[in-house]
Amino acid sequence: MEPIPRKGTPERQRLIDTHKACMDSMKGVAGNSVLQCGTPGDTTIIGGGVHADPVLKRVLLRMRGESPKGKLIVICTKVDAEWRIARLSGIRGVPPEFVDEIVYTDEQEIQHAVFLMRLEELSDSYGFPEDFHEGWKRRDDNWPVT
Amino acid sequence: MTTMRLTGYADKFGVHPGDTIKFYVNCDGPAEYKVEIVQMINGDTNPRGPGYIDRPVEAAVNGTYAGRKQVIHGGSYGYVPDARPFNVESFTLQCWIWPTAPKTHPRYWKHGAQGLVTKWSGDCGYGLFVNAEGCLELRINEHRITTGVPIRDHAWHFCAASFDATTGDVVLYHEPQVVYALDPEIPPVTASLKVAVAPAPVPVALGAYVEALAPSDPLAASSKPAGVIFAGKYNGKIDSPRICNRALSRAEIEMMKAGAQPGLTERRNSGPTGKLSECIVAAWNFSQGIDTIHAKDEGPYRFDATLVNCPNRGMTGYNWSGQNFDWKHAPNEYGAISFHDDDVDDARWASDFAWTVPETGVKSRFYAAKLTTADGAEDFIPFWVVPRIGQKTAKIAVMVPTISYMAYANEHVACNAGGAELFIYRVPIMQQQNMFLSEHREYGGSIYDTHTDGTGISISSRLRPILSIRPKYDHFLAQAPWQYPADLHLIYWLETMGYEYDVFTDEDITYDGLARIENYNVIITGSHPEHNSGPQLDALHNYTQRGGRLMYMGADAWYWVHSFHPAYEDKGRGVVTEMRRCESGIRTWRADPGEYYHQGTGELGGMWRFRGRYLHSVAGVGMSSEGFDVSSYFSRTPDSLDPRVAWAFEGIGYDEKLGNFGLVGGGAAGLELDIVDTMLGSPPHTLAVATSAGRHTEAYLLVMEDFGFNQQGLDGTTHPRVRGDIAFHETPNGGACFAFSSIAFCGSLPWNNCDNNISRLVKNVLDRFAMDGPLPAPPAEAIKHRGRADYDPTPIEHRSRKERGEPLPA
Numbered sequence: 001m002e003p004i005p006r007k008g009t010p011e012r013q014r015l016i017d018t019h020k021a022c023m024d025s026m027k028g029v030a031g032n033s034v035l036q037c038g039t040p041g042d043t044t045i046i047g048g049g050v051h052a053d054p055v056l057k058r059v060l061l062r063m064r065g066e067s068p069k070g071k072l073i074v075i076c077t078k079v080d081a082e083w084r085i086a087r088l089s090g091i092r093g094v095p096p097e098f099v100d101e102i103v104y105t106d107e108q109e110i111q112h113a114v115f116l117m118r119l120e121e122l123s124d125s126y127g128f129p130e131d132f133h134e135g136w137k138r139r140d141d142n143w144p145v146t
Numbered sequence: 147m148t149t150m151r152l153t154g155y156a157d158k159f160g161v162h163p164g165d166t167i168k169f170y171v172n173c174d175g176p177a178e179y180k181v182e183i184v185q186m187i188n189g190d191t192n193p194r195g196p197g198y199i200d201r202p203v204e205a206a207v208n209g210t211y212a213g214r215k216q217v218i219h220g221g222s223y224g225y226v227p228d229a230r231p232f233n234v235e236s237f238t239l240q241c242w243i244w245p246t247a248p249k250t251h252p253r254y255w256k257h258g259a260q261g262l263v264t265k266w267s268g269d270c271g272y273g274l275f276v277n278a279e280g281c282l283e284l285r286i287n288e289h290r291i292t293t294g295v296p297i298r299d300h301a302w303h304f305c306a307a308s309f310d311a312t313t314g315d316v317v318l319y320h321e322p323q324v325v326y327a328l329d330p331e332i333p334p335v336t337a338s339l340k341v342a343v344a345p346a347p348v349p350v351a352l353g354a355y356v357e358a359l360a361p362s363d364p365l366a367a368s369s370k371p372a373g374v375i376f377a378g379k380y381n382g383k384i385d386s387p388r389i390c391n392r393a394l395s396r397a398e399i400e401m402m403k404a405g406a407q408p409g410l411t412e413r414r415n416s417g418p419t420g421k422l423s424e425c426i427v428a429a430w431n432f433s434q435g436i437d438t439i440h441a442k443d444e445g446p447y448r449f450d451a452t453l454v455n456c457p458n459r460g461m462t463g464y465n466w467s468g469q470n471f472d473w474k475h476a477p478n479e480y481g482a483i484s485f486h487d488d489d490v491d492d493a494r495w496a497s498d499f500a501w502t503v504p505e506t507g508v509k510s511r512f513y514a515a516k517l518t519t520a521d522g523a524e525d526f527i528p529f530w531v532v533p534r535i536g537q538k539t540a541k542i543a544v545m546v547p548t549i550s551y552m553a554y555a556n557e558h559v560a561c562n563a564g565g566a567e568l569f570i571y572r573v574p575i576m577q578q579q580n581m582f583l584s585e586h587r588e589y590g591g592s593i594y595d596t597h598t599d600g601t602g603i604s605i606s607s608r609l610r611p612i613l614s615i616r617p618k619y620d621h622f623l624a625q626a627p628w629q630y631p632a633d634l635h636l637i638y639w640l641e642t643m644g645y646e647y648d649v650f651t652d653e654d655i656t657y658d659g660l661a662r663i664e665n666y667n668v669i670i671t672g673s674h675p676e677h678n679s680g681p682q683l684d685a686l687h688n689y690t691q692r693g694g695r696l697m698y699m700g701a702d703a704w705y706w707v708h709s710f711h712p713a714y715e716d717k718g719r720g721v722v723t724e725m726r727r728c729e730s731g732i733r734t735w736r737a738d739p740g741e742y743y744h745q746g747t748g749e750l751g752g753m754w755r756f757r758g759r760y761l762h763s764v765a766g767v768g769m770s771s772e773g774f775d776v777s778s779y780f781s782r783t784p785d786s787l788d789p790r791v792a793w794a795f796e797g798i799g800y801d802e803k804l805g806n807f808g809l810v811g812g813g814a815a816g817l818e819l820d821i822v823d824t825m826l827g828s829p830p831h832t833l834a835v836a837t838s839a840g841r842h843t844e845a846y847l848l849v850m851e852d853f854g855f856n857q858q859g860l861d862g863t864t865h866p867r868v869r870g871d872i873a874f875h876e877t878p879n880g881g882a883c884f885a886f887s888s889i890a891f892c893g894s895l896p897w898n899n900c901d902n903n904i905s906r907l908v909k910n911v912l913d914r915f916a917m918d919g920p921l922p923a924p925p926a927e928a929i930k931h932r933g934r935a936d937y938d939p940t941p942i943e944h945r946s947r948k949e950r951g952e953p954l955p956a
Binding site: 015033063073074076086 | 255
C-alpha cells in the first residue's frame with residue numbers, strides 16, 4: 001500500500017505541486033480530474049497528473065476511499081460562484097458541518113485545499129496493521145461500499 | 147447557506163390539455179409565495195453556456211398564495227384501526243424479527259425505541275418494542291420490562307411476551323435463531339405486575355407505535371390515517387406477528403408460530419388447535435398478498451393491516467431455505483416485511499393550487515410551476531403537457547425518461563457513501579438540495595441510495611418533492627446537469643433550432659404502448675434513459691419494426707428492469723416504481739439472496755440483459771463503461787463514409803474532432819458510454835460511424851457485466867472497450883436508429899449558440915428521420931448476409947483507418 005508521504009519530504013512537495021498545476025489547468029471546467037490540460041480549460045487533450053505519477057494516483061485513491069464519518073466534502077453555497085469545505089457526519093440525518101469560514105470562488109482551488117488538508121490529517125500508518133481496529137471486521141472501513 | 151423553505155410536487159408528471167394538475171407546496175416560514183407557470187428552456191447555469199432560461203406562460207393559476215408548512219410522515223409501518231378485541235386484559239404477543247439498526251447513534255435522526263407489535267400510546271396499552279438501548283422490551287402502560295440484552299443486528303430472533311392479568315405474571319422471551327459459541331444464554335425474563343392494561347384508544351401498529359392523536363393539528367393531516375402520528379418506526383424485518391388474548395404457555399406460543407391455520411377441512415375455527423383458536427385476536431400472514439399494501443390477518447376478526455409508505459415485501463423470512471428464489475413459488479418462506487424509517491410512498495400533502503391546462507394554446511413541452519418568495523426562496527415543480535392519443539401536434543416527439551428521474555429521485559450518494567469519491571475522481575460537491583435532504587431523510591432517497599439503516603432502496607414514489615428534478619441543479623456525478631436538467635440541453639437545442647415537437651413521459655408509453663408513439667416520424671430520447679419498463683421496451687421495438695425512427699441521445703439506457711407497483715394505480719399512472727438491484731450491473735447496493743423478484747409485479751428485477759433483453763438490441767448500442775471526471779470527443783470512422791449514412795455528416799469534415807467542447811465534462815464523449823457489440827444484440831448491419839476510443843481517463847472503467855475475472859487493465863487508459871461508438875442502423879419498413887452513445891453528448895448541443903459540429907450532426911439526422919414516409923432504401927448491395935462474430939476482414943470497407951491510409955486526426 002502506498003504510504004502517505006511524510007511532511008517536509010520532496011515527494012510530498014512534488015505531489016502538491018503536480019496537483020496544483022492540474023487543478024489550475026482545469027479552471028473554467030465544470031468538474032475536473034487531477035490531470036493536466038494541454039490547453040488550459042480544455043479537457044479533451046489531457047495527460048500528466050495521475051496518469052503520469054503513480055504515487056499521486058494511489059495517495060488520491062486512498063484519500064477518496066475514506067469512510068464517510070468525518071470525511072471532507074465540498075458544499076456549493078452559491079451556484080457557480082461560492083464553495084466551502086465541510087465534513088460529513090457519517091450519521092444519517094445529521095448534515096455536513098463547515099470546517100471553517102473560508103469561501104472559495106472556484107471549483108478547482110477548493111479541490112486543492114481539500115487535498116492539502118488530507119495530507120495533514122492522514123498519518124503515514126493510515127491503512128497499515130498498526131492502525132487495525134475492531135471496525136475493520138465490521139465494514140467500518142467502508143472502502144468500496146456505496 | 148440558505149435552507150430550502152419552499153418544496154413541492156404535483157399529482158402528475160404528464161397532463162393532457164383540458165385536464166387539471168394539482169400542486170402541493172410546503173412553504174416553511176414565508177407568509178406567501180408567488181406561482182408562475184413557465185416553459186422550461188434551459189436549466190444549466192454553467193457560465194460557458196446560455197444560462198438558465200424559462201419562458202412565462204399565461205395561466206389563470208399564476209398569482210400569490212398563502213404559505214403553509216407541510217411535512218412528510220416518513221417511515222413504513224402497518225396499522226389496524228382500534229377495535230374491541232384488541233383491548234385485552236391478558237395477552238401474548240409474538241413475532242420473528244431481523245432488526246437492521248436495533249441500537250442507533252444518539253444523534254441518529256430517529257434515535258429511540260422502535261415499535262414491533264404495539265397497541266400502546268402515552269403510557270397506556272401494551273406492546274413489544276426494541277428499546278433505545280437495542281434490547282427487547284415489553285411495555286404495559288408506563289411499565290417497561292426488558293431483557294437488558296442487546297439484540298444482534300442482521301440476525302433472526304424469535305420474540306414473545308405474555309401477561310396474565312389475574313396473576314400479574316409477565317414473561318418476556320428473546321430467542322436468537324443463531325447462537326454462536328460465545329453468546330451468553332438469554333433466559334426468559336419474568337416479572338409480576340399487578341396492573342390492569344389501560345385501553346389505549348389508538349390503532350394497533352406493526353413496526354411503529356402511536357405517538358399522539360392529533361385530529362386538529364394541520365401537520366398531522368398528512369399522516370396515515372390522518373390525525374394519527376406514529377413514532378418508533380422500526381428498521382428491519384418482522385415475520386408472523388400474533389396477538390392472543392391470554393397468557394400462553396411456552397408450548398402454546400410454539401404452536402402459535404403456525405398461525406391461524408384456517409385451511410383444515412374438518413375444523414372451521416381458526417387456530418393451530420381448538421383451544422388456541424379461542425384466544426386469537428390477530429395472526430398476520432405477510433406471505434399473502436405480497437403484491438398489495440395490505441397485510442392479511444388469518445385470524446377470526448380479519449384485522450388486515452394497511453401498510454403505509456410501502457415497506458419491502460417478498461422478503462426472505464426466518465424460514466427461507468435457499469431452495470426457491472422467487473416469492474411466487476414459495477410464498478410461505480417469504481413471510482417477512484422489511485420496514486425502514488425513511489420509506490415514503492406519498493407525501494399526502496393538501497393541494498395548494500391547481501391548473502386546468504387549456505384545450506388549446508399550450509404546446510406540448512417541458513413546464514414547471516415556478517415558486518418564489520419575496521426574500522429569495524425558490525423552487526420548481528416540473529411537469530409536461532402531453533397530447534392525448536391521436537392528437538399529436540408534431541412529427542417529432544421527445545420521450546421524457548421519467549422512470550429514470552424517479553430512480554435518481556432525491557439521491558444521497560455523495561453524503562452517504564464512502565465510495566462516491568472513488569467513482570467521480572474528485573471531491574464531491576453538494577448543493578443546497580443535497581444539504582436539505584441530508585437532514586430531511588423523510589423526503590426519501592433514490593434507488594441509488596441505501597435506507598438510513600443501510601439496506602438498499604428499491605422503491606421510488608413521485609408523490610413527494612423530488613429536489614433532483616430541478617433546474618439550476620448540478621449532480622455530483624457529473625458536476626453538471628444530470629437527467630432532468632441535462633435533458634433541458636436537448637430542449638434548449640430544439641427550441642433554438644426552431645423544431646416543433648411533442649413530449650410524453652415513460653408513464654405514457656408504458657400504459658399506452660405503441661399507440662402513444664406510432665404516429666410520430668421520430669422519437670428522441672433523453673440523455674440517460676437507464677430505467678425502463680417492459681411495456682416501454684416492447685413499444686419501442688414495435689415502433690422501429692414498423693418503420694419508426696429512434697434517436698437515442700445518450701448512453702447507459704435500457705439497463706434496469708422497472709415495474710410500477712399495481713397497488714398505487716388508483717393514484718395515477720406510474721406513482722411508485724420498483725427495481726431490485728440483483729445479479730450484475732453497476733450497483734450501488736446489492737439485493738440479498740432470494741430477494742431478486744419485484745414485490746409489485748413478481749417479475750425478476752436487475753438488468754434487462756439478464757432477462758435476455760440485451761441493451762444493444764433497442765437502438766444498436768449498449769453500455770460499455772463509465773467514468774465521471776472529464777469528457778473527450780469522437781472521431782469519424784470509415785463506416786461514416788458508407789452511403790447508407792454519409793448524409794449524416796454533410797457539412798462535417800472527415801477529420802473534424804466531433805464535440806471537443808461541451809458543458810458536461812468539457813466534451814461530447816463522457817460520463818457513461820455505449821458501444822456497438824453484435825454479440826450483445828447490435829444488429830449485424832450496424833454502422834459505428836464515430837468512436838472515442840483511446841481518449842478516456844483512468845477514471846473510466848469497463849462495466850462489470852462484461853468481465854468475469856477481476857484483473858488490471860479495465861480503465862480508459864488501457865481497455866479497448868472503454869469508448870463510445872456513435873452508431874446507425876436501419877430497421878424494417880423504412881425505419882432506423884441513430885445512437886449518440888454518451889451521456890455528455892447533449893451537453894455539447896448548446897455550445898456556441900448551437901453552432902457546432904455536434905449540433906450539425908444531430909440536425910442532419912433529425913431532419914432526415916422526421917421526413918414523412920419510409921426512409922430512402924439503402925443501396926441494393928447493402929442487402930447481404932452478415933454474421934454476428936463472423937465477418938470478412940479483407941474488403942477495404944472492413945479495414946481500419948490506418949490500413950486504409952487515413953491517419954487519425956491529431
